[in-house]
Structures are given as C-alpha cells and as structure tokens.
Amino acid sequence: MFTGLLFYVFSAVLVAAAIGVITSRNPVHSVLLLVLCFFNSALLWLLIEAEFLAIVLVLVYVGAVMVLFLFVVMMLDINVVRMREGFTRYAPLGLLVALIVVAELFYVLWVREAGLPGMDSPVPLPEGYSNTEAVGAVLYTDYVYPFQLAAIVLLVAMVAAIALTMRRRAGLKTQDVSRQVAVRREDRVRLVKIEAERE
Amino acid sequence: MEGLINAWEGLPEMWQGLLITTASVIAVMMGVILSVAFTTLAERKVIGYMQLRRGPNRITLFGIPVLHGLAQPFADVIKLLLKEVLIPAQADRTLFLLAPLIVLVPALTAWAVIPFSPEFVLADINAGLLFILALTSLGVYGVILAGWAANSKYAFLGAMRSAAQMVAYELSMGFAIVGVLMAAGSLNLGDIVRAQQGGALSWYWFWLFPLFIVYFIAGVAETNRAPFDVAEGESEIVAGFHVEYSGAPFATLFALPEYANMILIAALASVMFLGGWLSPFEGYLPAGWWITEPSFFWLFAKIGFFIFIYLWIRATFPRYRYDQIMRLGWKVLIPVTLVWLFVEGIMVWLKVGPWSS
Numbered sequence: 001m002f003t004g005l006l007f008y009v010f011s012a013v014l015v016a017a018a019i020g021v022i023t024s025r026n027p028v029h030s031v032l033l034l035v036l037c038f039f040n041s042a043l044l045w046l047l048i049e050a051e052f053l054a055i056v057l058v059l060v061y062v063g064a065v066m067v068l069f070l071f072v073v074m075m076l077d078i079n080v081v082r083m084r085e086g087f088t089r090y091a092p093l094g095l096l097v098a099l100i101v102v103a104e105l106f107y108v109l110w111v112r113e114a115g116l117p118g119m120d121s122p123v124p125l126p127e128g129y130s131n132t133e134a135v136g137a138v139l140y141t142d143y144v145y146p147f148q149l150a151a152i153v154l155l156v157a158m159v160a161a162i163a164l165t166m167r168r169r170a171g172l173k174t175q176d177v178s179r180q181v182a183v184r185r186e187d188r189v190r191l192v193k194i195e196a197e198r199e
Numbered sequence: 200m201e202g203l204i205n206a207w208e209g210l211p212e213m214w215q216g217l218l219i220t221t222a223s224v225i226a227v228m229m230g231v232i233l234s235v236a237f238t239t240l241a242e243r244k245v246i247g248y249m250q251l252r253r254g255p256n257r258i259t260l261f262g263i264p265v266l267h268g269l270a271q272p273f274a275d276v277i278k279l280l281l282k283e284v285l286i287p288a289q290a291d292r293t294l295f296l297l298a299p300l301i302v303l304v305p306a307l308t309a310w311a312v313i314p315f316s317p318e319f320v321l322a323d324i325n326a327g328l329l330f331i332l333a334l335t336s337l338g339v340y341g342v343i344l345a346g347w348a349a350n351s352k353y354a355f356l357g358a359m360r361s362a363a364q365m366v367a368y369e370l371s372m373g374f375a376i377v378g379v380l381m382a383a384g385s386l387n388l389g390d391i392v393r394a395q396q397g398g399a400l401s402w403y404w405f406w407l408f409p410l411f412i413v414y415f416i417a418g419v420a421e422t423n424r425a426p427f428d429v430a431e432g433e434s435e436i437v438a439g440f441h442v443e444y445s446g447a448p449f450a451t452l453f454a455l456p457e458y459a460n461m462i463l464i465a466a467l468a469s470v471m472f473l474g475g476w477l478s479p480f481e482g483y484l485p486a487g488w489w490i491t492e493p494s495f496f497w498l499f500a501k502i503g504f505f506i507f508i509y510l511w512i513r514a515t516f517p518r519y520r521y522d523q524i525m526r527l528g529w530k531v532l533i534p535v536t537l538v539w540l541f542v543e544g545i546m547v548w549l550k551v552g553p554w555s556s
Contacts, residue, residue, distance in 0.1 A: 035340070051325065132329070
C-alpha cells in the first residue's frame with residue numbers, strides 16, 4: 001500500500017516536471033525541471049528494486065550530463081519575447097505530435113481492453129539479491145561483445161569530438177604547463193649577496 | 200517513567216521502528232552539525248597556530264576560563280542567522296533561495312550509509328558506495344545555481360569554474376572507488392570495512408596507495424577547498440559563487456555544506472582506505488583489550504586525522520591556477536588511477552595481496 005502511494009506521488013511529480021520542462025519560458029528552469037524528471041524516474045526504479053540502475057541514472061545523467069547541459073544553457077542570453085513569436089509558427093507541428101500521442105494512448109487502452117498479456121506487477125526479490133551483481137553478471141557474460149562494442153563506439157565518438165573541436169591557431173600565447181612545472185628555482189631567481197652600505 | 204515505558208510498549212511495532220529510525224537520524228544529523236561547528240573552530244585555531252597566531256580566543260563557554268574561543272562557532276551561527284537576507288534586484292528569487300538547500304540536502308543525506316561502528320549504520324544498503332557518489336555529484340547544482348541566480352558576473356564565473364572542476368575530479372574519484380570495489384568485492388561500506396580486517400598493513404591504503412592519494416586530492420578538489428578553491432578565489436573573483444549571499448542562506452550555502460562535505464570525504468577515505476572502525480593494532484597487540492577492538496573511536500580518530508590534513512594543506516599551499524587544476528585532474532590523476540587499476544587487476548589475477556585469498 002505504502003509503495004503504491006509512493007509510486008503515485010513520484011509519478012505525479014515526474015509528469016508535472018515533464019510538463020514544466022516544455023512550458024517554462026526560462027531554459028535554465030527547463031533544465032532543472034528535467035533534472036527533477038530524471039531524479040523521479042530514478043526513484044521509480046528504486047521502487048521496483050533496480051537500485052543499481054536508479055543510482056547510475058542519477059550519477060550519470062543528473063551528476064554529469066545535465067551539469068554540462070546547464071553549463072551551456074546558462075550562458076545563453078535568450079530573449080523571451082522572441083521565443084514566444086515562434087509559438088504560432090510551430091503550432092501545426094505541435095498539434096500533429098499531440099494527435100499522435102493521443103492515438104498511441106488509445107492504442108494502449110485498446111490493448112488492455114483486448115485482454116492481451118501485459119507486464120505483471122513486479123514481485124519482491126529474495127533477500128540478499130544484489131541488483132548490481134546481477135547486471136554485472138549479465139553484462140560481462142552474455143552481452144560482453146555488444147558491451148565492449150558500445151564502449152569502443154563511445155570512445156571513437158569522444159576522440160572524434162575532441163579532434164573536431166581542437167584547433168590550434170598560430171601565434172597564441174598559451175602557457176605550456178609542463179614547462180612551467182619543470183621550472184627550477186635556479187632558472188628564475190638569482191640570489192645576490194650585497195654588502196651593506198654604511199653611512 | 201513507568202508510564203512512558205508502558206506507552207512505548209503499547210505502540211504498534213511499525214511506529215516503534217519509525218520512532219527509533221527518526222531518533223537515530225536526528226542523532227547523526229546533530230553529530231554532523233556539531234562536528235561542522237567545531238571543525239570551523241579547529242580550522243581557525245590550527246591555521247592560526249601554524250601562522251604563529253592564537254586564532255579566536257575571546258568567547259568562552261559558560262564563562263569557563265580555560266576554554267577560550269570554544270564558543271566561537273555558536274557566536275558565528277547566531278550572528279549569521281540574525282543578519283539580513285539580501286536578494287539582488289535582478290536575481291532569480293526562487294532559485295537564489297533554493298540553491299543553498301540543494302547544496303545542503305545531499306551533504307547531510309550521504310551520512311545515511313556511513314558505517315559508524317560495527318553495530319551502527321543508518322541504512323545498510325548494498326549499493327552504498329554508488330549512493331554516495333551519486334549524492335556528492337548532486338551538490339554541484341546548488342553551487343552552479345547560486346552563481347547563476349545571483350545575476351552577478353563574479354558569482355557566475357565562480358559557478359562555471361566549480362562546474363568544470365567537479366566534472367573533472369568526479370572521474371578520478373570514481374576510478375579510485377572502482378579500485379576499492381575491486382579489492383573488497385562489494386559496494387556495501389560495512390563489507391568494505393570488514394574486508395580490510397587484520398591490522399594497519401592490511402588496510403587498502405597500503406595496496407592501493409596511488410588510489411588513496413588520488414582519492415584524497417580529488418576529495419579536496421570536490422569540496423572546493425584550498426588549494427583548489429578557485430570557485431571562491433577571493434583574490435580574483437571576490438568570493439566566487441557566494442558573493443551575493445548574506446545571513447542564513449550564506450550559512451547554509453557555504454559554511455555548513457562545505458564543512459559537512461569535508462567531514463564526509465574524511466569519513467569515506469577512512470572507511471575505504473584506513474579500515475573505518477577497525478583498530479590499527481589488531482593482530483599486533485594482544486587481543487581482548489579495547490585498543491585492539493573495533494569501535495567508533497577509531498573512525499573518529501581517523502576522521503580527525505584527515506580533517507587535520509585538510510587544514511594543514513590549506514595553511515601550506517598557494518592556490519592553483521585554474522588551468523593547472525584542469526591539467527592535474529584530466530592529465531595526471533586519471534592516468535594514475537587507470538594504471539593502478541590495471542596493476543590491481545594483475546594482482547588479483549596472480550593472487551597477490553590480501554583480498555585474493
């Protein structure tokens with residue numbers, strides 16, 4: 001009963017935050033509401049005892065990805081009035097998307113009405129079951145090749161991103177940190193012994 | 200008294216559990232907050248003596264003549280709480296007031312999974328280590344928002360620096376924790392402590408020494424402490440992300456979380472690398488004596504040791520330049536952790552070290 005209540009509370013916050021993401025005028029508020037969305041979905045995952053996925057969602061998306069998002073969005077200087085002008089221009093497209101979503105909802109309801117098998121509600125897992133171990137065991141045995149492949153794709157993407165953005169202009173006066181670190185006192189400072197002058 | 204006991208036994212079991220949990224949560228929180236108060240005092244005293252000053256020595260507790268300066272933190276708190284809360288004209292009011300709470304809540308929540316003694320931990324969860332990593336990565340939002348919402352250039356620059364620094368050092372911290380996880384074979388902090396049993400040399404600082412050092416450096420950087428405190432950098436950007444704050448929001452944004460996080464990092468370093476509540480003399484001195492028994496005292500002593508190192512570092516080193524911080528995080532600490540993870544993998548494979556038996 002209690003977990004059921006929690007489920008509805010978290011879901012309500014999740015949906016409200018998701019609506020807030022698309023309706024709020026200020027992009028920084030949108031990003032923050034998206035963070036709230038992620039956080040609440042993590043809590044929903046906790047309710048079905050997927051603690052590893054939940055914590056990793058918070059760690060990766062909330063802790064790293066969204067920080068970078070916020071980083072970029074904070075630096076935008078957005079004119080709110082101009083943004084509202086686009087509203088009527090994109091209204092037909094928005095209506096189309098809304099219609100598709102409504103159609104999908106009806107489809108889901110129809111599936112339930114038709115008595116087709118859906119997801120069972122999750123059963124409590126046995127004592128001593130570790131979600132982390134279970135995910136690891138599957139990831140490193142059955143799916144080890146796809147997993148490694150995904151890792152390599154990510155690595156290549158990362159290298160490509162760095163290669164695309166790294167430009168060296170000539171004539172820049174950037175500091176070479178390793179040379180700065182390698183400096184010894186003898187290179188920079190010369191101690192001179194000066195005889196005291198007497199009147 | 201008898202009536203109270205009867206009333207207690209009359210309560211349903213669920214309510215009893217709830218009351219006990221609430222009481223222990225409050226006890227831990229009060230402990231953390233009091234430690235924060237006295238850490239601020241210790242910081243001023245220790246740095247004072249390192250610089251041949253006396254530090255705060257005026258305000259006494261209950262007028263006792265020997266304890267000069269002991270009530271200083273309480274005086275500071277009362278002063279901060281009574282000051283006016285200023286909100287800049289163009290600030291985003293909601294976020295400006297929300298930011299301190301976003302910093303404070305994760306800093307206090309993370310204490311839920313720290314094992315204080317063999318018997319006492321608030322939440323003995325399996326993924327404790329991940330939980331702490333996730334929570335400490337949340338605190339950065341408060342710092343960024345404080346900088347952005349204040350609508351001040353200095354605060355904004357501080358927030359940007361803090362964000363970049365956090366992302367960089369989170370990685371090396373995560374890798375250091377992976378090393379501990381490989382050695383202990385568990386994410387549960389209690390199990391990690393139990394895996395280190397057997398005296399000071401079987402703790403992980405010995406076998407994972409590079410990771411231990413990297414973890415502590417990353418911890419200092421994550422808490423925005425000197426010499427990595429460019430987010431405040433008072434010589435360049437006034438006071439960084441908290442320039443515009445005053446009064447109670449300043450206390451909750453800056454003082455409380457910063458010191459709570461410091462103590463948390465100290466506690467985590469003790470748990471992961473110095474054997475938590477285990478005694479260093481276990482196996483070296485005859486058993487059955489309190490000095491070889493695991494207890495909260497040892498954890499407390501280790502936390503105190505790390506706090507002292509924090510203060511010592513602050514009194515000793517000049518502030519890093521911003522690009523040097525980035526270089527240290529990305530180009531020095533992360534490669535060190537990667538190499539040591541590789542070495543550790545080989546050690547596990549060849550069954551060297553205390554964890555592979």
